[in-house]
Structures are given as structure tokens and as C-alpha cells.
Amino acid sequence: MMNVLTVARKEIQEGRRNRWVLATTLLLAGLALTLTFLGSAPTGNVGVNQLDVVIVSLSSLAIFLLPLIALLLSHDAIVGESERGTLILLLSYPVGRSEIVIGKFLGHLSILAFSTLIGFGAAAVALVASGTVISPASWRAFATMLGASILLGAVFLSIGYLISTLVRERSTAGGIAIGIWLFFVLIYDMALLGGLVAAQGRAVPALLLDGLLLANPTDAYRLLNLGSGAASTLSGMGGVAAGSSLSAPILTLALLLWAIVPLGVANIVFARREA
Amino acid sequence: MTSSVITSNVSKHYGRVAAVRDVSFDLKSGETIALVGHNGAGKTTLIKLMLGLIRPTSGSVTMLGGDPARGDFHVRQSVGYLPESVSFHMALTGRETLTFYARLKRVEFSDAELLFKRVGLSADAVDRPVRTYSKGMRQRLGLAQALLGTPQVLLLDEPTSGLDPALRQNFYDIISALRADGTTVLLSSHALTELENRADRVIIVDRGVKIADGTLDELRHIASLPTRVMIKLSDMEAAPQWSGDWCRQSGGGWEIGVDAADKIDLLKSLTAEPSLLESLTLAEPTLDELYAHFLGRQAAE
Numbered sequence: 001m002m003n004v005l006t007v008a009r010k011e012i013q014e015g016r017r018n019r020w021v022l023a024t025t026l027l028l029a030g031l032a033l034t035l036t037f038l039g040s041a042p043t044g045n046v047g048v049n050q051l052d053v054v055i056v057s058l059s060s061l062a063i064f065l066l067p068l069i070a071l072l073l074s075h076d077a078i079v080g081e082s083e084r085g086t087l088i089l090l091l092s093y094p095v096g097r098s099e100i101v102i103g104k105f106l107g108h109l110s111i112l113a114f115s116t117l118i119g120f121g122a123a124a125v126a127l128v129a130s131g132t133v134i135s136p137a138s139w140r141a142f143a144t145m146l147g148a149s150i151l152l153g154a155v156f157l158s159i160g161y162l163i164s165t166l167v168r169e170r171s172t173a174g175g176i177a178i179g180i181w182l183f184f185v186l187i188y189d190m191a192l193l194g195g196l197v198a199a200q201g202r203a204v205p206a207l208l209l210d211g212l213l214l215a216n217p218t219d220a221y222r223l224l225n226l227g228s229g230a231a232s233t234l235s236g237m238g239g240v241a242a243g244s245s246l247s248a249p250i251l252t253l254a255l256l257l258w259a260i261v262p263l264g265v266a267n268i269v270f271a272r273r274e275a
Numbered sequence: 276m277t278s279s280v281i282t283s284n285v286s287k288h289y290g291r292v293a294a295v296r297d298v299s300f301d302l303k304s305g306e307t308i309a310l311v312g313h314n315g316a317g318k319t320t321l322i323k324l325m326l327g328l329i330r331p332t333s334g335s336v337t338m339l340g341g342d343p344a345r346g347d348f349h350v351r352q353s354v355g356y357l358p359e360s361v362s363f364h365m366a367l368t369g370r371e372t373l374t375f376y377a378r379l380k381r382v383e384f385s386d387a388e389l390l391f392k393r394v395g396l397s398a399d400a401v402d403r404p405v406r407t408y409s410k411g412m413r414q415r416l417g418l419a420q421a422l423l424g425t426p427q428v429l430l431l432d433e434p435t436s437g438l439d440p441a442l443r444q445n446f447y448d449i450i451s452a453l454r455a456d457g458t459t460v461l462l463s464s465h466a467l468t469e470l471e472n473r474a475d476r477v478i479i480v481d482r483g484v485k486i487a488d489g490t491l492d493e494l495r496h497i498a499s500l501p502t503r504v505m506i507k508l509s510d511m512e513a514a515p516q517w518s519g520d521w522c523r524q525s526g527g528g529w530e531i532g533v534d535a536a537d538k539i540d541l542l543k544s545l546t547a548e549p550s551l552l553e554s555l556t557l558a559e560p561t562l563d564e565l566y567a568h569f570l571g572r573q574a575a576e
Contacts (some may be wrong), residue, residue: 006378010367017366017404085362089420092326092358093379094351274329 003095004103011107015073021111024069028119031061036123051138054123055145059225062149063218066116067156067181073108074160075177076170078270083170098267105161105263112153120146141225144248148224151252154259155217156181162262165269188216210246217258224251278337279304279428279459280325285334287320287483294320296483297334302459304427307450309474310463311566317483318463319359322430325461326356339427352380355426359433359463361417365406369396369416372405373423382424390419395445411442418446428459435469447473467562477562479569487569491562498568500560501532504541507553516551517544528554 015021035057078101081087090100124142127134159180167173192212196204213219223246280302287295295317302308312318323329324336327343336343341350363372369391377387391401394415405413414434421429429450435443450460450473464470470477477494479487487494507528508515514529515521519541521529533541545555560568 003379006375010364010371010375013371014364014366085358085360086364088323088328088358089356089361091328092351092354092356093376094346094348094381095379096346 003099004106007095007100007103008107008110011104012110015107015111020073021114024111024115025118028065028115029122031065032058032120032123033126035061036126050127050132051124051134051142054127055138055141056226058120058123059145059149059222062116062120062145062152063222064185066112066149066153067185067218069115070108070112070153070156071160071163071177071181073111074105074157075163075173077104077108077161078164078266079167079173080164080170097271101161101165101263101267101270105157108157109150109154112157113150116149116153117146120149145225148221148252148255151255151259152217152221155255155262158259158261158263158266161266162269165266165273184216184218189219192219213246214251214254217255220246220251220254220258224248224255277304278302279339280461281337282321282324283335285321285324285331285336287317287324287329288332293483295324295331298480298483298485299334300478300485300488302428302461304459305454305457307454307460307462307473307475309467309470309477309562310461310480311465311467311470311477311562312463312480313465313570316480318480319432320483321480322356322432322461322463325428325430326354352424353427355421355423355429357414357417357421357429357431357434360436361413363405363413363416366404368404369401369408369412372416373419376420377423380424387419387423390422393422393449394419395442410437411439414438414442418449422449422453425456426458429453429461431460431462433463433465435464443469467566471562477565479566481570481573484573486573487565491565494565494569495560496535498560498565499534500564500568501534502538502560503530503532503558504538504545505530505554505556505558506545507555509551509553517541 012021032054036054076083078087081090091097124134160177163173163176163180167176213223278301282301283299285295285298286293298317298321310318310321320329324331325338325343327336327338327346330344339350339353341347343350343354367375373387373390374384377384391398396412396415396419400408400412405416408416414437418431418434421431435446438446447469450462453460454475462470462474471491474491476490477487478485487497489497505524505528506515507526511527519531519533521531524530531541545552
């Protein structure tokens with residue numbers, strides 16, 4: 001356990017030194033603040049709903065950005081160290097391979113969580129500072145959104161680690177990471193939409209739709225944030241959510257599995273890999 | 276002396292390529308061993324096998340009484356390793372780097388701190404990012420991490436390649452001190468001349484096979500290479516009057532190769548009339564020559 005923390009700590013230290021932490025925090029905060037103030041323009045000052053508007057815009061932002069940041073951080077976590085030659089030395093130390101993987105993962109997750117909390121939190125702070133009154137329900141939804149965003153980051157970190165242990169070269173890992181990002185963030189939903197159009201209004205079995213939504217972590221995330229409460233009416237996701245039986249716990253569970261399974265497989269692959 | 280590392284009939288195949296074939300040796304405590312061979316002869320593979328980073332295809336490796344591939348804490352803790360062209364995380368400082376490795380080995384940082392002085396890494400360099408380090412400084416930091424926790428076995432892969440002579444001397448001084456403490460030190464190298472008086476024992480590998488193993492004297496004996504005797508005559512114009520196949524050297528001297536058995540006789544007759552000689556030099560076969568000899572013999576078989 002101590003080794004895990006040592007490895008995680010070094011990863012955070014490096015992230016700070018490489019300006020990764022600073023860059024992602026500033027990026028997220030900048031975009032979040034922009035969305036908050038531009039986003040309130042079309043709706044005007046309707047009062048209590050303002051944080052809900054922010055939640056909708058931030059989740060849409062998070063769906064694009066967090067997977068990208070997570071994959072950028074994680075895709076070379078193992079293969080990069082192996083290529084730079086630092087891995088072989090680390091493996092000769094009294095530290096287990098799973099301790100290396102989990103430690104690095106936790107380090108990266110801390111960086112991502114920190115950036116998300118500070119970056120997105122800045123939007124809420126700015127709203128409060130500008131004198132907006134926010135209802136407790138909105139705060140709860142905002143907190144859920146933060147938690148879900150970190151979980152979404154964890155999912156793509158985990159996928160990135162799996163890529164990183166499977167391939168032999170960094171460039172391959174980078175290519176696969178971009179492919180994964182495009183697939184889950186853009187192509188999947190377009191294909192799903194195309195499929196629904198092709199079905200020409202015939203009812204798609206609910207179970208199939210649920211399965212398809214859970215099979216993509218970004219859809220699970222979207223549904224978790226936008227499927228209920230005030231956000232669902234604002235985002236138009238209410239319709240999809242109403243047609244599906246997926247509750248918040250199921251969606252959370254799906255995201256957790258998405259975060260744990262690839263990392264677990266990465267551990268197994270890495271344990272068998274020869275240095 | 277007890278054995279720190281034992282390899283018995285170890286082979287390692289990568290697909291159809293045999294990187295190491297049927298190699299056996301044991302390394303004793305307090306012994307300094309030179310592992311010598313061309314690039315790609317299997318030196319690094321042998322070191323990785325001893326560290327347990329890879330598993331042998333057949334045969335077995337024992338490190339400090341255990342299987343290194345199991346990764347026992349106390350075994351890993353007692354082994355120091357300096358990889359070939361060691362690299363570190365560029366963004367961290369030397370101190371942060373060593374602290375990280377010290378934590379993993381459960382070494383007090385105050386002890387780690389002393390290592391900077393021991394390897395000669397200056398105080399201002401310690402707090403600079405590793406990115407700014409020269410090759411020599413990186414190698415010093417590499418040695419510092421290998422020395423963490425006073426290891427019983429030290430495996431150094433090409434430790435002095437690309438280092439300046441002063442640093443090399445410093446390197447070998449540290450190794451001599453370790454030998455006195457009973458540490459097993461294995462140096463892999465192809466810079467043979469500098470290992471000449473530093474290794475107790477030489478193991479030569481070629482294409483994955485161990486082709487020679489012994490002290491320098493033993494290897495000289497097995498190879499029975501001639502000793503070269505070089506003389507300069509007081510009369511530059513004269514030819515040597517002693518029988519044998521004397522060759523003229525560029526500096527005006529003469530040279531002959533003699534077998535160990537005839538060496539003393541030749542020296543006796545040479546020194547019988549000291550006034551004829553201006554200088555006399557003896558050169559035993561160097562490690563380079565021995566190496567070439569064993570490789571040539573291997574190729575002929």
C-alpha cells in the first residue's frame with residue numbers, strides 16, 4: 001500500500017512539474033467560466049435555474065474534454081516509461097507490478113479530479129459571487145455532475161492504461177487513444193442515431209437501447225447528468241431517459257465497471273509482460 | 276565464500292532467437308566479475324534474468340537464495356541495478372528522484388543524501404531537474420540509486436560507457452570499496468582494458484553462450500598467448516643477436532612473442548649483457564587479446 005502511495009505521489013509531482021495540472025485546470029476553468037456567462041445570455045436571468053444551465057453546458061463540455069485529457073495522460077503511462085527506459089529500473093525495485101499500475105492510476109486520477117473540481121467549481125463560485133441564488137436541489141445536481149465527471153475521467157484513464165500495457169510503442173498507443181476517443185465521443189452516437197433513423201420509427205426494444213447506452217461510458221454519463229431533474233428538460237435528454245429504465249445507481253454502477261474492468265485487465269496484461 | 280547468484284543451465288529464447296544458451300556460473304560474495312561480450316552477445320539478457328525481470332525458458336536462476344522472478348521484498352531490496360544508459364523522469368530533480376527510489380527500498384532519506392556526496396553529485400546539481408544533467412551526472416545519479424540500502428549484489432550494465440576518465444576512476448574506487456564490504460559486483464562491459472586490474476574474474480559470452488570463465492591469469496594460461504618482449508638496443512643499427520623471430524618496430528626497437536615456458540630463459544640471455552640494451556619492456560596478453568582469442572576459437576569450432 002505504501003508503494004502505491006509512493007508511486008502515486010511521484011506521478012502527481014511529475015504532473016505538477018510538467019504543468020499538466022496547471023494546464024488542464026486552467027483549460028477547464030476557462031471554458032467553464034466562458035460557458036457560464038455566455039450560457040446565461042440566451043436564457044436571461046431566470047433565477048433559480050441558472051446553475052442547472054451551467055450543469056447542462058459543463059456536462060456537454062466534459063463529455064468531449066475529460067475523455068481526451070484522461071487518454072492523453074494515461075496512454076503512455078506504461079509504454080512511455082518502457083520506451084524511455086525508466087520502467088526497467090522501476091521493475092528491479094521491491095515494488096509489485098500491480099502497485100505500479102494502481103499507483104500511477106491513482107496519481108493521474110488525483111490530477112484529473114483536482115482539475116475538474118477547481119475548473120468546474122470556479123463556474124459555481126463565479127455564479128455565487130455574481131449574486132445568483134441557487135436552490136439546494138441544484139447544488140445536489142451540481143455535486144453529482146462533479147462526481148460523475150471524475151468518474152468519467154477515471155473510465156478513460158482506465159482505458160488508456162489498458163492501451164498502454166497492450167502496445168509496444170508510444171505512437172501506437174497515441175493512435176489507438178485517439179481512435180477510442182473518436183469512437184466513443186463522436187462515432188458511436190452518430191451510428192446509434194443513424195440506427196434509430198434507419199429503424200424508421202419502429203419501436204426499438206428498451207433492453208437493446210439500454211444496453212447500447214451502457215456500452216458507451218459517455219452515454220451513461222450523459223444520461224446520469226441530464227436524464228433527470230431540471231437538467232433533463234433543459235437538455236432535451238428527458239425523452240431518452242423516459243424511454244429507458246436506467247436509474248442513477250445503475251448508470252453509476254456501469255461507469256464504475258467501466259473504470260475497474262479495463263484497469264483490471266491492464267494489471268493482468270502487465271503482470272505477464274516481460275520487461 | 277557464499278554464492279550470491281547462481282545460474283544453472285539457463286537458456287532464454289525470444290521466439291526462435293536464443294538470446295542465452297545453457298549458461299551456468301555462480302557469483303560469490305565479495306567478488307568483482309566482468310561480464311564481457313559484443314553488443315548483442317546476451318549480457319543484458321543475463322542481467323535481466325538475474326534480476327528476475329524475465330524468466331528463463333529453461334534452467335534456473337537463484338539470487339540471494341531465492342527465485343528473483345518471485346520478486347521477494349528482501350531480495351529486491353538487497354540488489355542494486357544500474358541499467359545500460361540509465362534514464363530518469365526528466366522533470367524531477369536529482370533529489371526527488373533519489374527520494375522516490377529510497378522510499379521504494381525503505382531507505383532513510385538521510386542515508387540517501389550521503390550517496391550524493393559519495394558519487395560526487397554536487398549540491399547545486401541535486402536540486403536541478405534531471406533534464407539539465409550531462410551524461411556523466413545522470414550516470415552518477417544512476418550509481419547513487421543502485422547503491423541505496425547497501426546492496427549485497429550490484430549489477431552494473433555498461434556502467435562506464437561514455438564517461439570521462441576522471442569519473443571512471445571515481446566509479447572504480449567506489450566499486451573497490453564495495454568489494455571490501457563483501458558485495459558481489461558484476462560489471463558488463465566491452466571496454467576491456469579498463470577492467471584489466473579491476474575484475475577478479477572474467478566471464479566471456481558470445482552469441483548467448485559462455486565461452487570462457489576464470490581469473491585473468493587462468494584465462495591467460497588457457498589461451499597460452501605469447502608474452503610480448505620489446506627491447507631497444509644501445510646500438511640502433513645492429514640487429515638482435517639472440518635467436519628468434521624478432522620484428523622491427525616503428526620506434527627503432529625490436530619485438531618478439533614468447534611462450535610462457537620460454538619467457539624466463541629469454542630474459543636470462545637478454546640480461547646477460549646489460550650494456551647491449553637500452554630498454555626492456557614486457558607485455559602480458561591484454562584482456563583485449565584474450566577476448567579476441569576466445570572469440571576466434573569459438574568461431575573456429
